[in-house]
Amino acid sequence: MTLALLPTDEAGVQDAVVSAAAAREPLWVHGNGTKSGMLRRVETARVLSTAGLSGITLYSPSELIISARAGTPIGEVEAALAEKGQQLTAEPPDLSRIFGANGRPQTIGGVTATNLSGPRRVAWGAMRDHVMGIRAVSGRGEVIHSGGRVLKNVTGLDLCKLFTGSHGTLGVITEVTLKVLPASATSATLVLPGLDAVTGVAALSAALGSPYGVSGAAWLPKGAGFDGPVGLVRIEDFAASVAYRTEKLRAELGIPGAEILDEASSRTIWKSVRDVLPLPLGDAVWRVSVRPSAGPGVLAAVAAAGIVGFLDWGGGLVWLSGPASAAAHRQVETATRTAEGTWMLLRGPDCLRSAVDVVPPEVPALAAITRRMKASLDPAGVLNPGRLYAGL
Amino acid sequence: MIRLPDPKPETLARRDAIVAGLSDIVPSTSLISDETRLKPYETDGLSAYRQMPLAVALPETTEQVAAVLRFCHQNGVRVVPRGAGTSLSGGALPMEDAVVVGMMKMNRILDINYPDRVATVQAGVTNIGITNAVAADGFFYAPDPSSQLACMIGGNVNMNSGGAHCLKYGVTANNLLGLKIVTIDGEILDIGGEHLDAAGYDWLGLLTGSEGMLAVVTEVTVRILRSPEGARAMLAAFTSNEIAGRCVDAIIASGIIPVALEFMDRPAIHACEAFAHAGYPLDAEAMLIIEVEGSVAEQDDLLEQLKAICQRFDPISLKVSQSAEESAAIWKGRKGAFGAIGRISPDYLCMDGTIPTSRLPEVLRRIGEMSDSYGLKVANIFHAGDGNLHPLIMFDANDPASFQKAEMFGADILKLCVEVGGCLTGEHGVGVEKRDLMPVQFAPHELAQQRAIKSAFDPDWLLNPSKVFPLIDPVAMAKAA
Incomplete structure (x- = not known):
């Protein structure tokens, strides 16, 4: 029997956590569960959803600040921002294609807890870079706030960073305050045809190393909707700047056949990159992050194992898809270690996810710090046990 | 006055033995224990506070840092990490029974990687030193604290330093990819690397701004950015702080993100003008310096839009720079502000x-x-x-x-x-x-939680232990832990 807890306020979250800690009954903590399939599976008799904590609590466009309760659907936040010509800078992806749609929208708390960012991350920072304030209920049942509602704050240890991307293992996020930025007036995309991964990433590096404010740089292999492999470079700004900069960049890159996509096509293609649509969907999906110039090497190294993929973030974000086997996973691990990067097993059957390291294991000295840090926030170990690391 | 914790009598009593132990680890030129040469280390940018340290070690390698920390850990000796000593909050203020571990000899640029737009440097490289190393190739390191000529990147990481251009480029945390750190027990750890968004807990984010309480930073990997085609400033002066504030709101609402947006009130305008003769309007109550970037045509376009916005607020002075020289003149007073105040x-x-x-x-x-x-x-x-x-x-x-x-x-x-x-x-x-104002912003249980996270790194509270948190009785602290 599963006990489903759906509190509607922060005090309700506290009650749920305190009672779980007292009963030593761990909680599977999530928002709407749209990304339940990622990392290691949490099996518990109690399930705590923050979906009941909903609503924007503060929006001050002139201060570039928005606060929302954790369960607020991300679409609601995006709509409120769009009304004032602003946007979520980190462009968080909708991964429902990878995990399957469960009919519910992802929440702002879920996006924060997973620290997932889209193509704009390469220029403008990740979700974690825009979290200015957080309220979370620790495993002790205490409400911990960190940061606030201002754009610059170095007061005390930055627990915003610790809670963001912690996958609900350190605290149940109840409210998030984000820095937002004006949405660009327009955007355009330069399509660079006929480039393999290596020459493609070289072109993306040249684009990102130009003064033209590139805000997206991806490489897609053959079969992703263009006549062959392509590099994609996005520029977002006021119309005159976008026209000037894309032309300058096209001339400077000097790649024959380079074309400029109009705004509508540009928006479509980057939404597709953001939501990982160019990836053929295998039984296992990995998200690898390496230095951009190492991206093509990772693709090449895993090809023999039947793993395919594409590159975002100028080559540094490697989306991979392949068979759900331990052998395939080892290939990804080895290729990533060689490139001195980091991996995340995003999708796979439960048996694979529980058998392998879904993220790189920490060295013993760091793992010891992690255990003490986790114990300080969640002494009874009731928050998403084993989600990131077995036994933690 | 701020109170420091009582020195440990056993440490003071063993001073000579501790100095001898350190002399086995670092070269004699890297160890300071005589009073005359310790003197420069007694304070930092918050010079109202002074305290001579027990000794100063200036390691030349990460391994030496590790050995010094391991030695201090084994001997229960407190450690105060130090960069250039420019902290305005007393972050590097020594303690009588502490060894200051200074980064000034670790000042090498280790790697510059343009295709991946990253640079790896030792912690004692100055902030401007990174930009200087890449400027000839058209790149820069974005965070630019006022002390950037002197302050070191290791200190920037520990304080999460900002600067005048944060609105567009973010603070240190947003420009950092990797760290090499040494924990108090002498373990060397690599955090992050040359890639974005390492899986697992965001140690990089937690360590940034941790004020030397969690670990000693020895190497730093930062993002370097291509410099914009150009930048230009404008100045707008108003008859009240309120009107200038409303103008700031209108600028943000317009969708323009100026690369800098600085505000000065009447006393600041007068002090800076008297010092720098920058041509600031002395009849104004408030003044904005606004800077934009891009090609000349883009600058013209943005400055024209900004001028139109400012004009809605009846400015008593509006000056758009036509050249790099004029921009420098507009910035001259602002950049000399500290000197200007020091003069009056x-x-x-x-x-x-x-x-x-x-x-x-x-x-x-x-x-x-x-x-x-x-x-x-x-x-x-x-x-x-x-x-x-x-x-x-x-x-x-x-x-x-x-x-x-x-x-x-x-x-x-x-x-x-x-x-x-x-x-x-x-x-x-x-x-x-x-430190003693922290309870204004945080509840007691929140401070206890932050202390517990420090304890996860430094269970014996040897690393910069008198900073950030109000002092509490160590016995009570041990019980609470």
Whole structure:
């Protein structure tokens, strides 16, 4: 029997956590569960959803600040921002294609807890870079706030960073305050045809190393909707700047056949990159992050194992898809270690996810710090046990 | 006055043995234990506070740092990490029984990687040193604290330093990819690397701004950015702080993100003008410096839009720079602000709270009232885009009563920042300066939680233990842990 807890306020979250800690009954903590399939599976008799904590609590466009309760659907936040010509800078992806749609929208708390960012991350920072304030209920049942509602704050240890991307293992996020930025007036995309991964990433590096404010740089292999492999470079700004900069960049890159996509096509293609649509969907999906110039090497190294993929973030974000086997996973691990990067097993059957390291294991000295840090926030170990690391 | 924890008598008693132990680890040229040569280390940028350390070690390698920390850990000796000693909050203030571990000999640039747009440097490289190393190739390192000529990147990481261009480029945390750190027990750990967003816990984010309490940073990997085609500034002056504040709101609402948006009030304008002769309008109550980037045509276009916005607020002066020289002239007064205040007052305290920008007129009015009631002058300079205030409180350090009043005035300003929804420190750090105000912003259980996270790294509280958190009885602390 599963006990489903759906509190509607922060005090309700506290009650749920305190009672779980007292009963030593761990909680599977999530928002709407749209990304339940990622990392290691949490099996518990109690399930705590923050979906009941909903609503924007503060929006001050002139201060570039928005606060929302954790369960607020991300679409609601995006709509409120769009009304004032602003946007979520980190462009968080909708991964429902990878995990399957469960009919519910992802929440702002879920996006924060997973620290997932889209193509704009390469220029403008990740979700974690825009979290200015957080309220979370620790495993002790205490409400911990960190940061606030201002754009610059170095007061005390930055627990915003610790809670963001912690996958609900350190605290149940109840409210998030984000820095937002004006949405660009327009955007355009330069399509660079006929480039393999290596020459493609070289072109993306040249684009990102130009003064033209590139805000997206991806490489897609053959079969992703263009006549062959392509590099994609996005520029977002006021119309005159976008026209000037894309032309300058096209001339400077000097790649024959380079074309400029109009705004509508540009928006479509980057939404597709953001939501990982160019990836053929295998039984296992990995998200690898390496230095951009190492991206093509990772693709090449895993090809023999039947793993395919594409590159975002100028080559540094490697989306991979392949068979759900331990052998395939080892290939990804080895290729990533060689490139001195980091991996995340995003999708796979439960048996694979529980058998392998879904993220790189920490060295013993760091793992010891992690255990003490986790114990300080969640002494009874009731928050998403084993989600990131077995036994933690 | 700020209290430091009582020195450990057993450490003081073993001073000679500790110095001898350190001399086995670092070269003799890297160890300082005589009073004359220790003197320069007794304070930092918060020079009102002074304390001679037990010794200073200046390791040349990460391995030496590890050996020094392992030795100190084994011997229960406290450690105060130090970069250039430019902290304005006393973050590097020594303790009588502590070894200062200085980074000044670790000043090498290790790797510059243009295709991946990253640079790896040792912690003792200055902030400007990174930009200087890549400027000839058209790149720069974005965070630019005022002390950038002197301050070191390791210190920037520990304080999460900002600067005038944060609105567009972010602070240190947003420009950092990797760290090499040494824990108090001498373990060398690599955090992050040359890639973005490592899986697992965000140690990089937690360590940034941790004020030397969690680990000693020895190497830093940062993002370097291609410089814009050009930049140009404009100046707009208004008849009240409130009108200037409304103009800031209108600029942000327009969708333009200026690369810098600086605000100065009347006393600041007058002090800076007298010092720098920058041509600032002396009849103004408030003035904005706004900077944009891009090609010349893009600059023209943005400045034209900004001018139109400013004109809606009846400026008494509006000057758009036509050249790099004119931009430099506009910035000259602002950049010389600290020197300018130093010229009209023997001493000053530079505060660093952040407020929601909508509360600006009210906050400046109340700071003015406090100035009258304390009888101390204050000039306000701040980063308007992000609400980071820098009130400069003028006092006379030779008069203890004046210093005490200045500290109380400063504390009142910071309490006001928190009251209106802001925070105690936007970019200078808590250090010792704001340590005892932490309960204004955090509940006791929140401070206990932050202390517990420090304990996860440093169970014996040997690393910079007198900073950030109000001192509490160590016995009670042990029981609470």
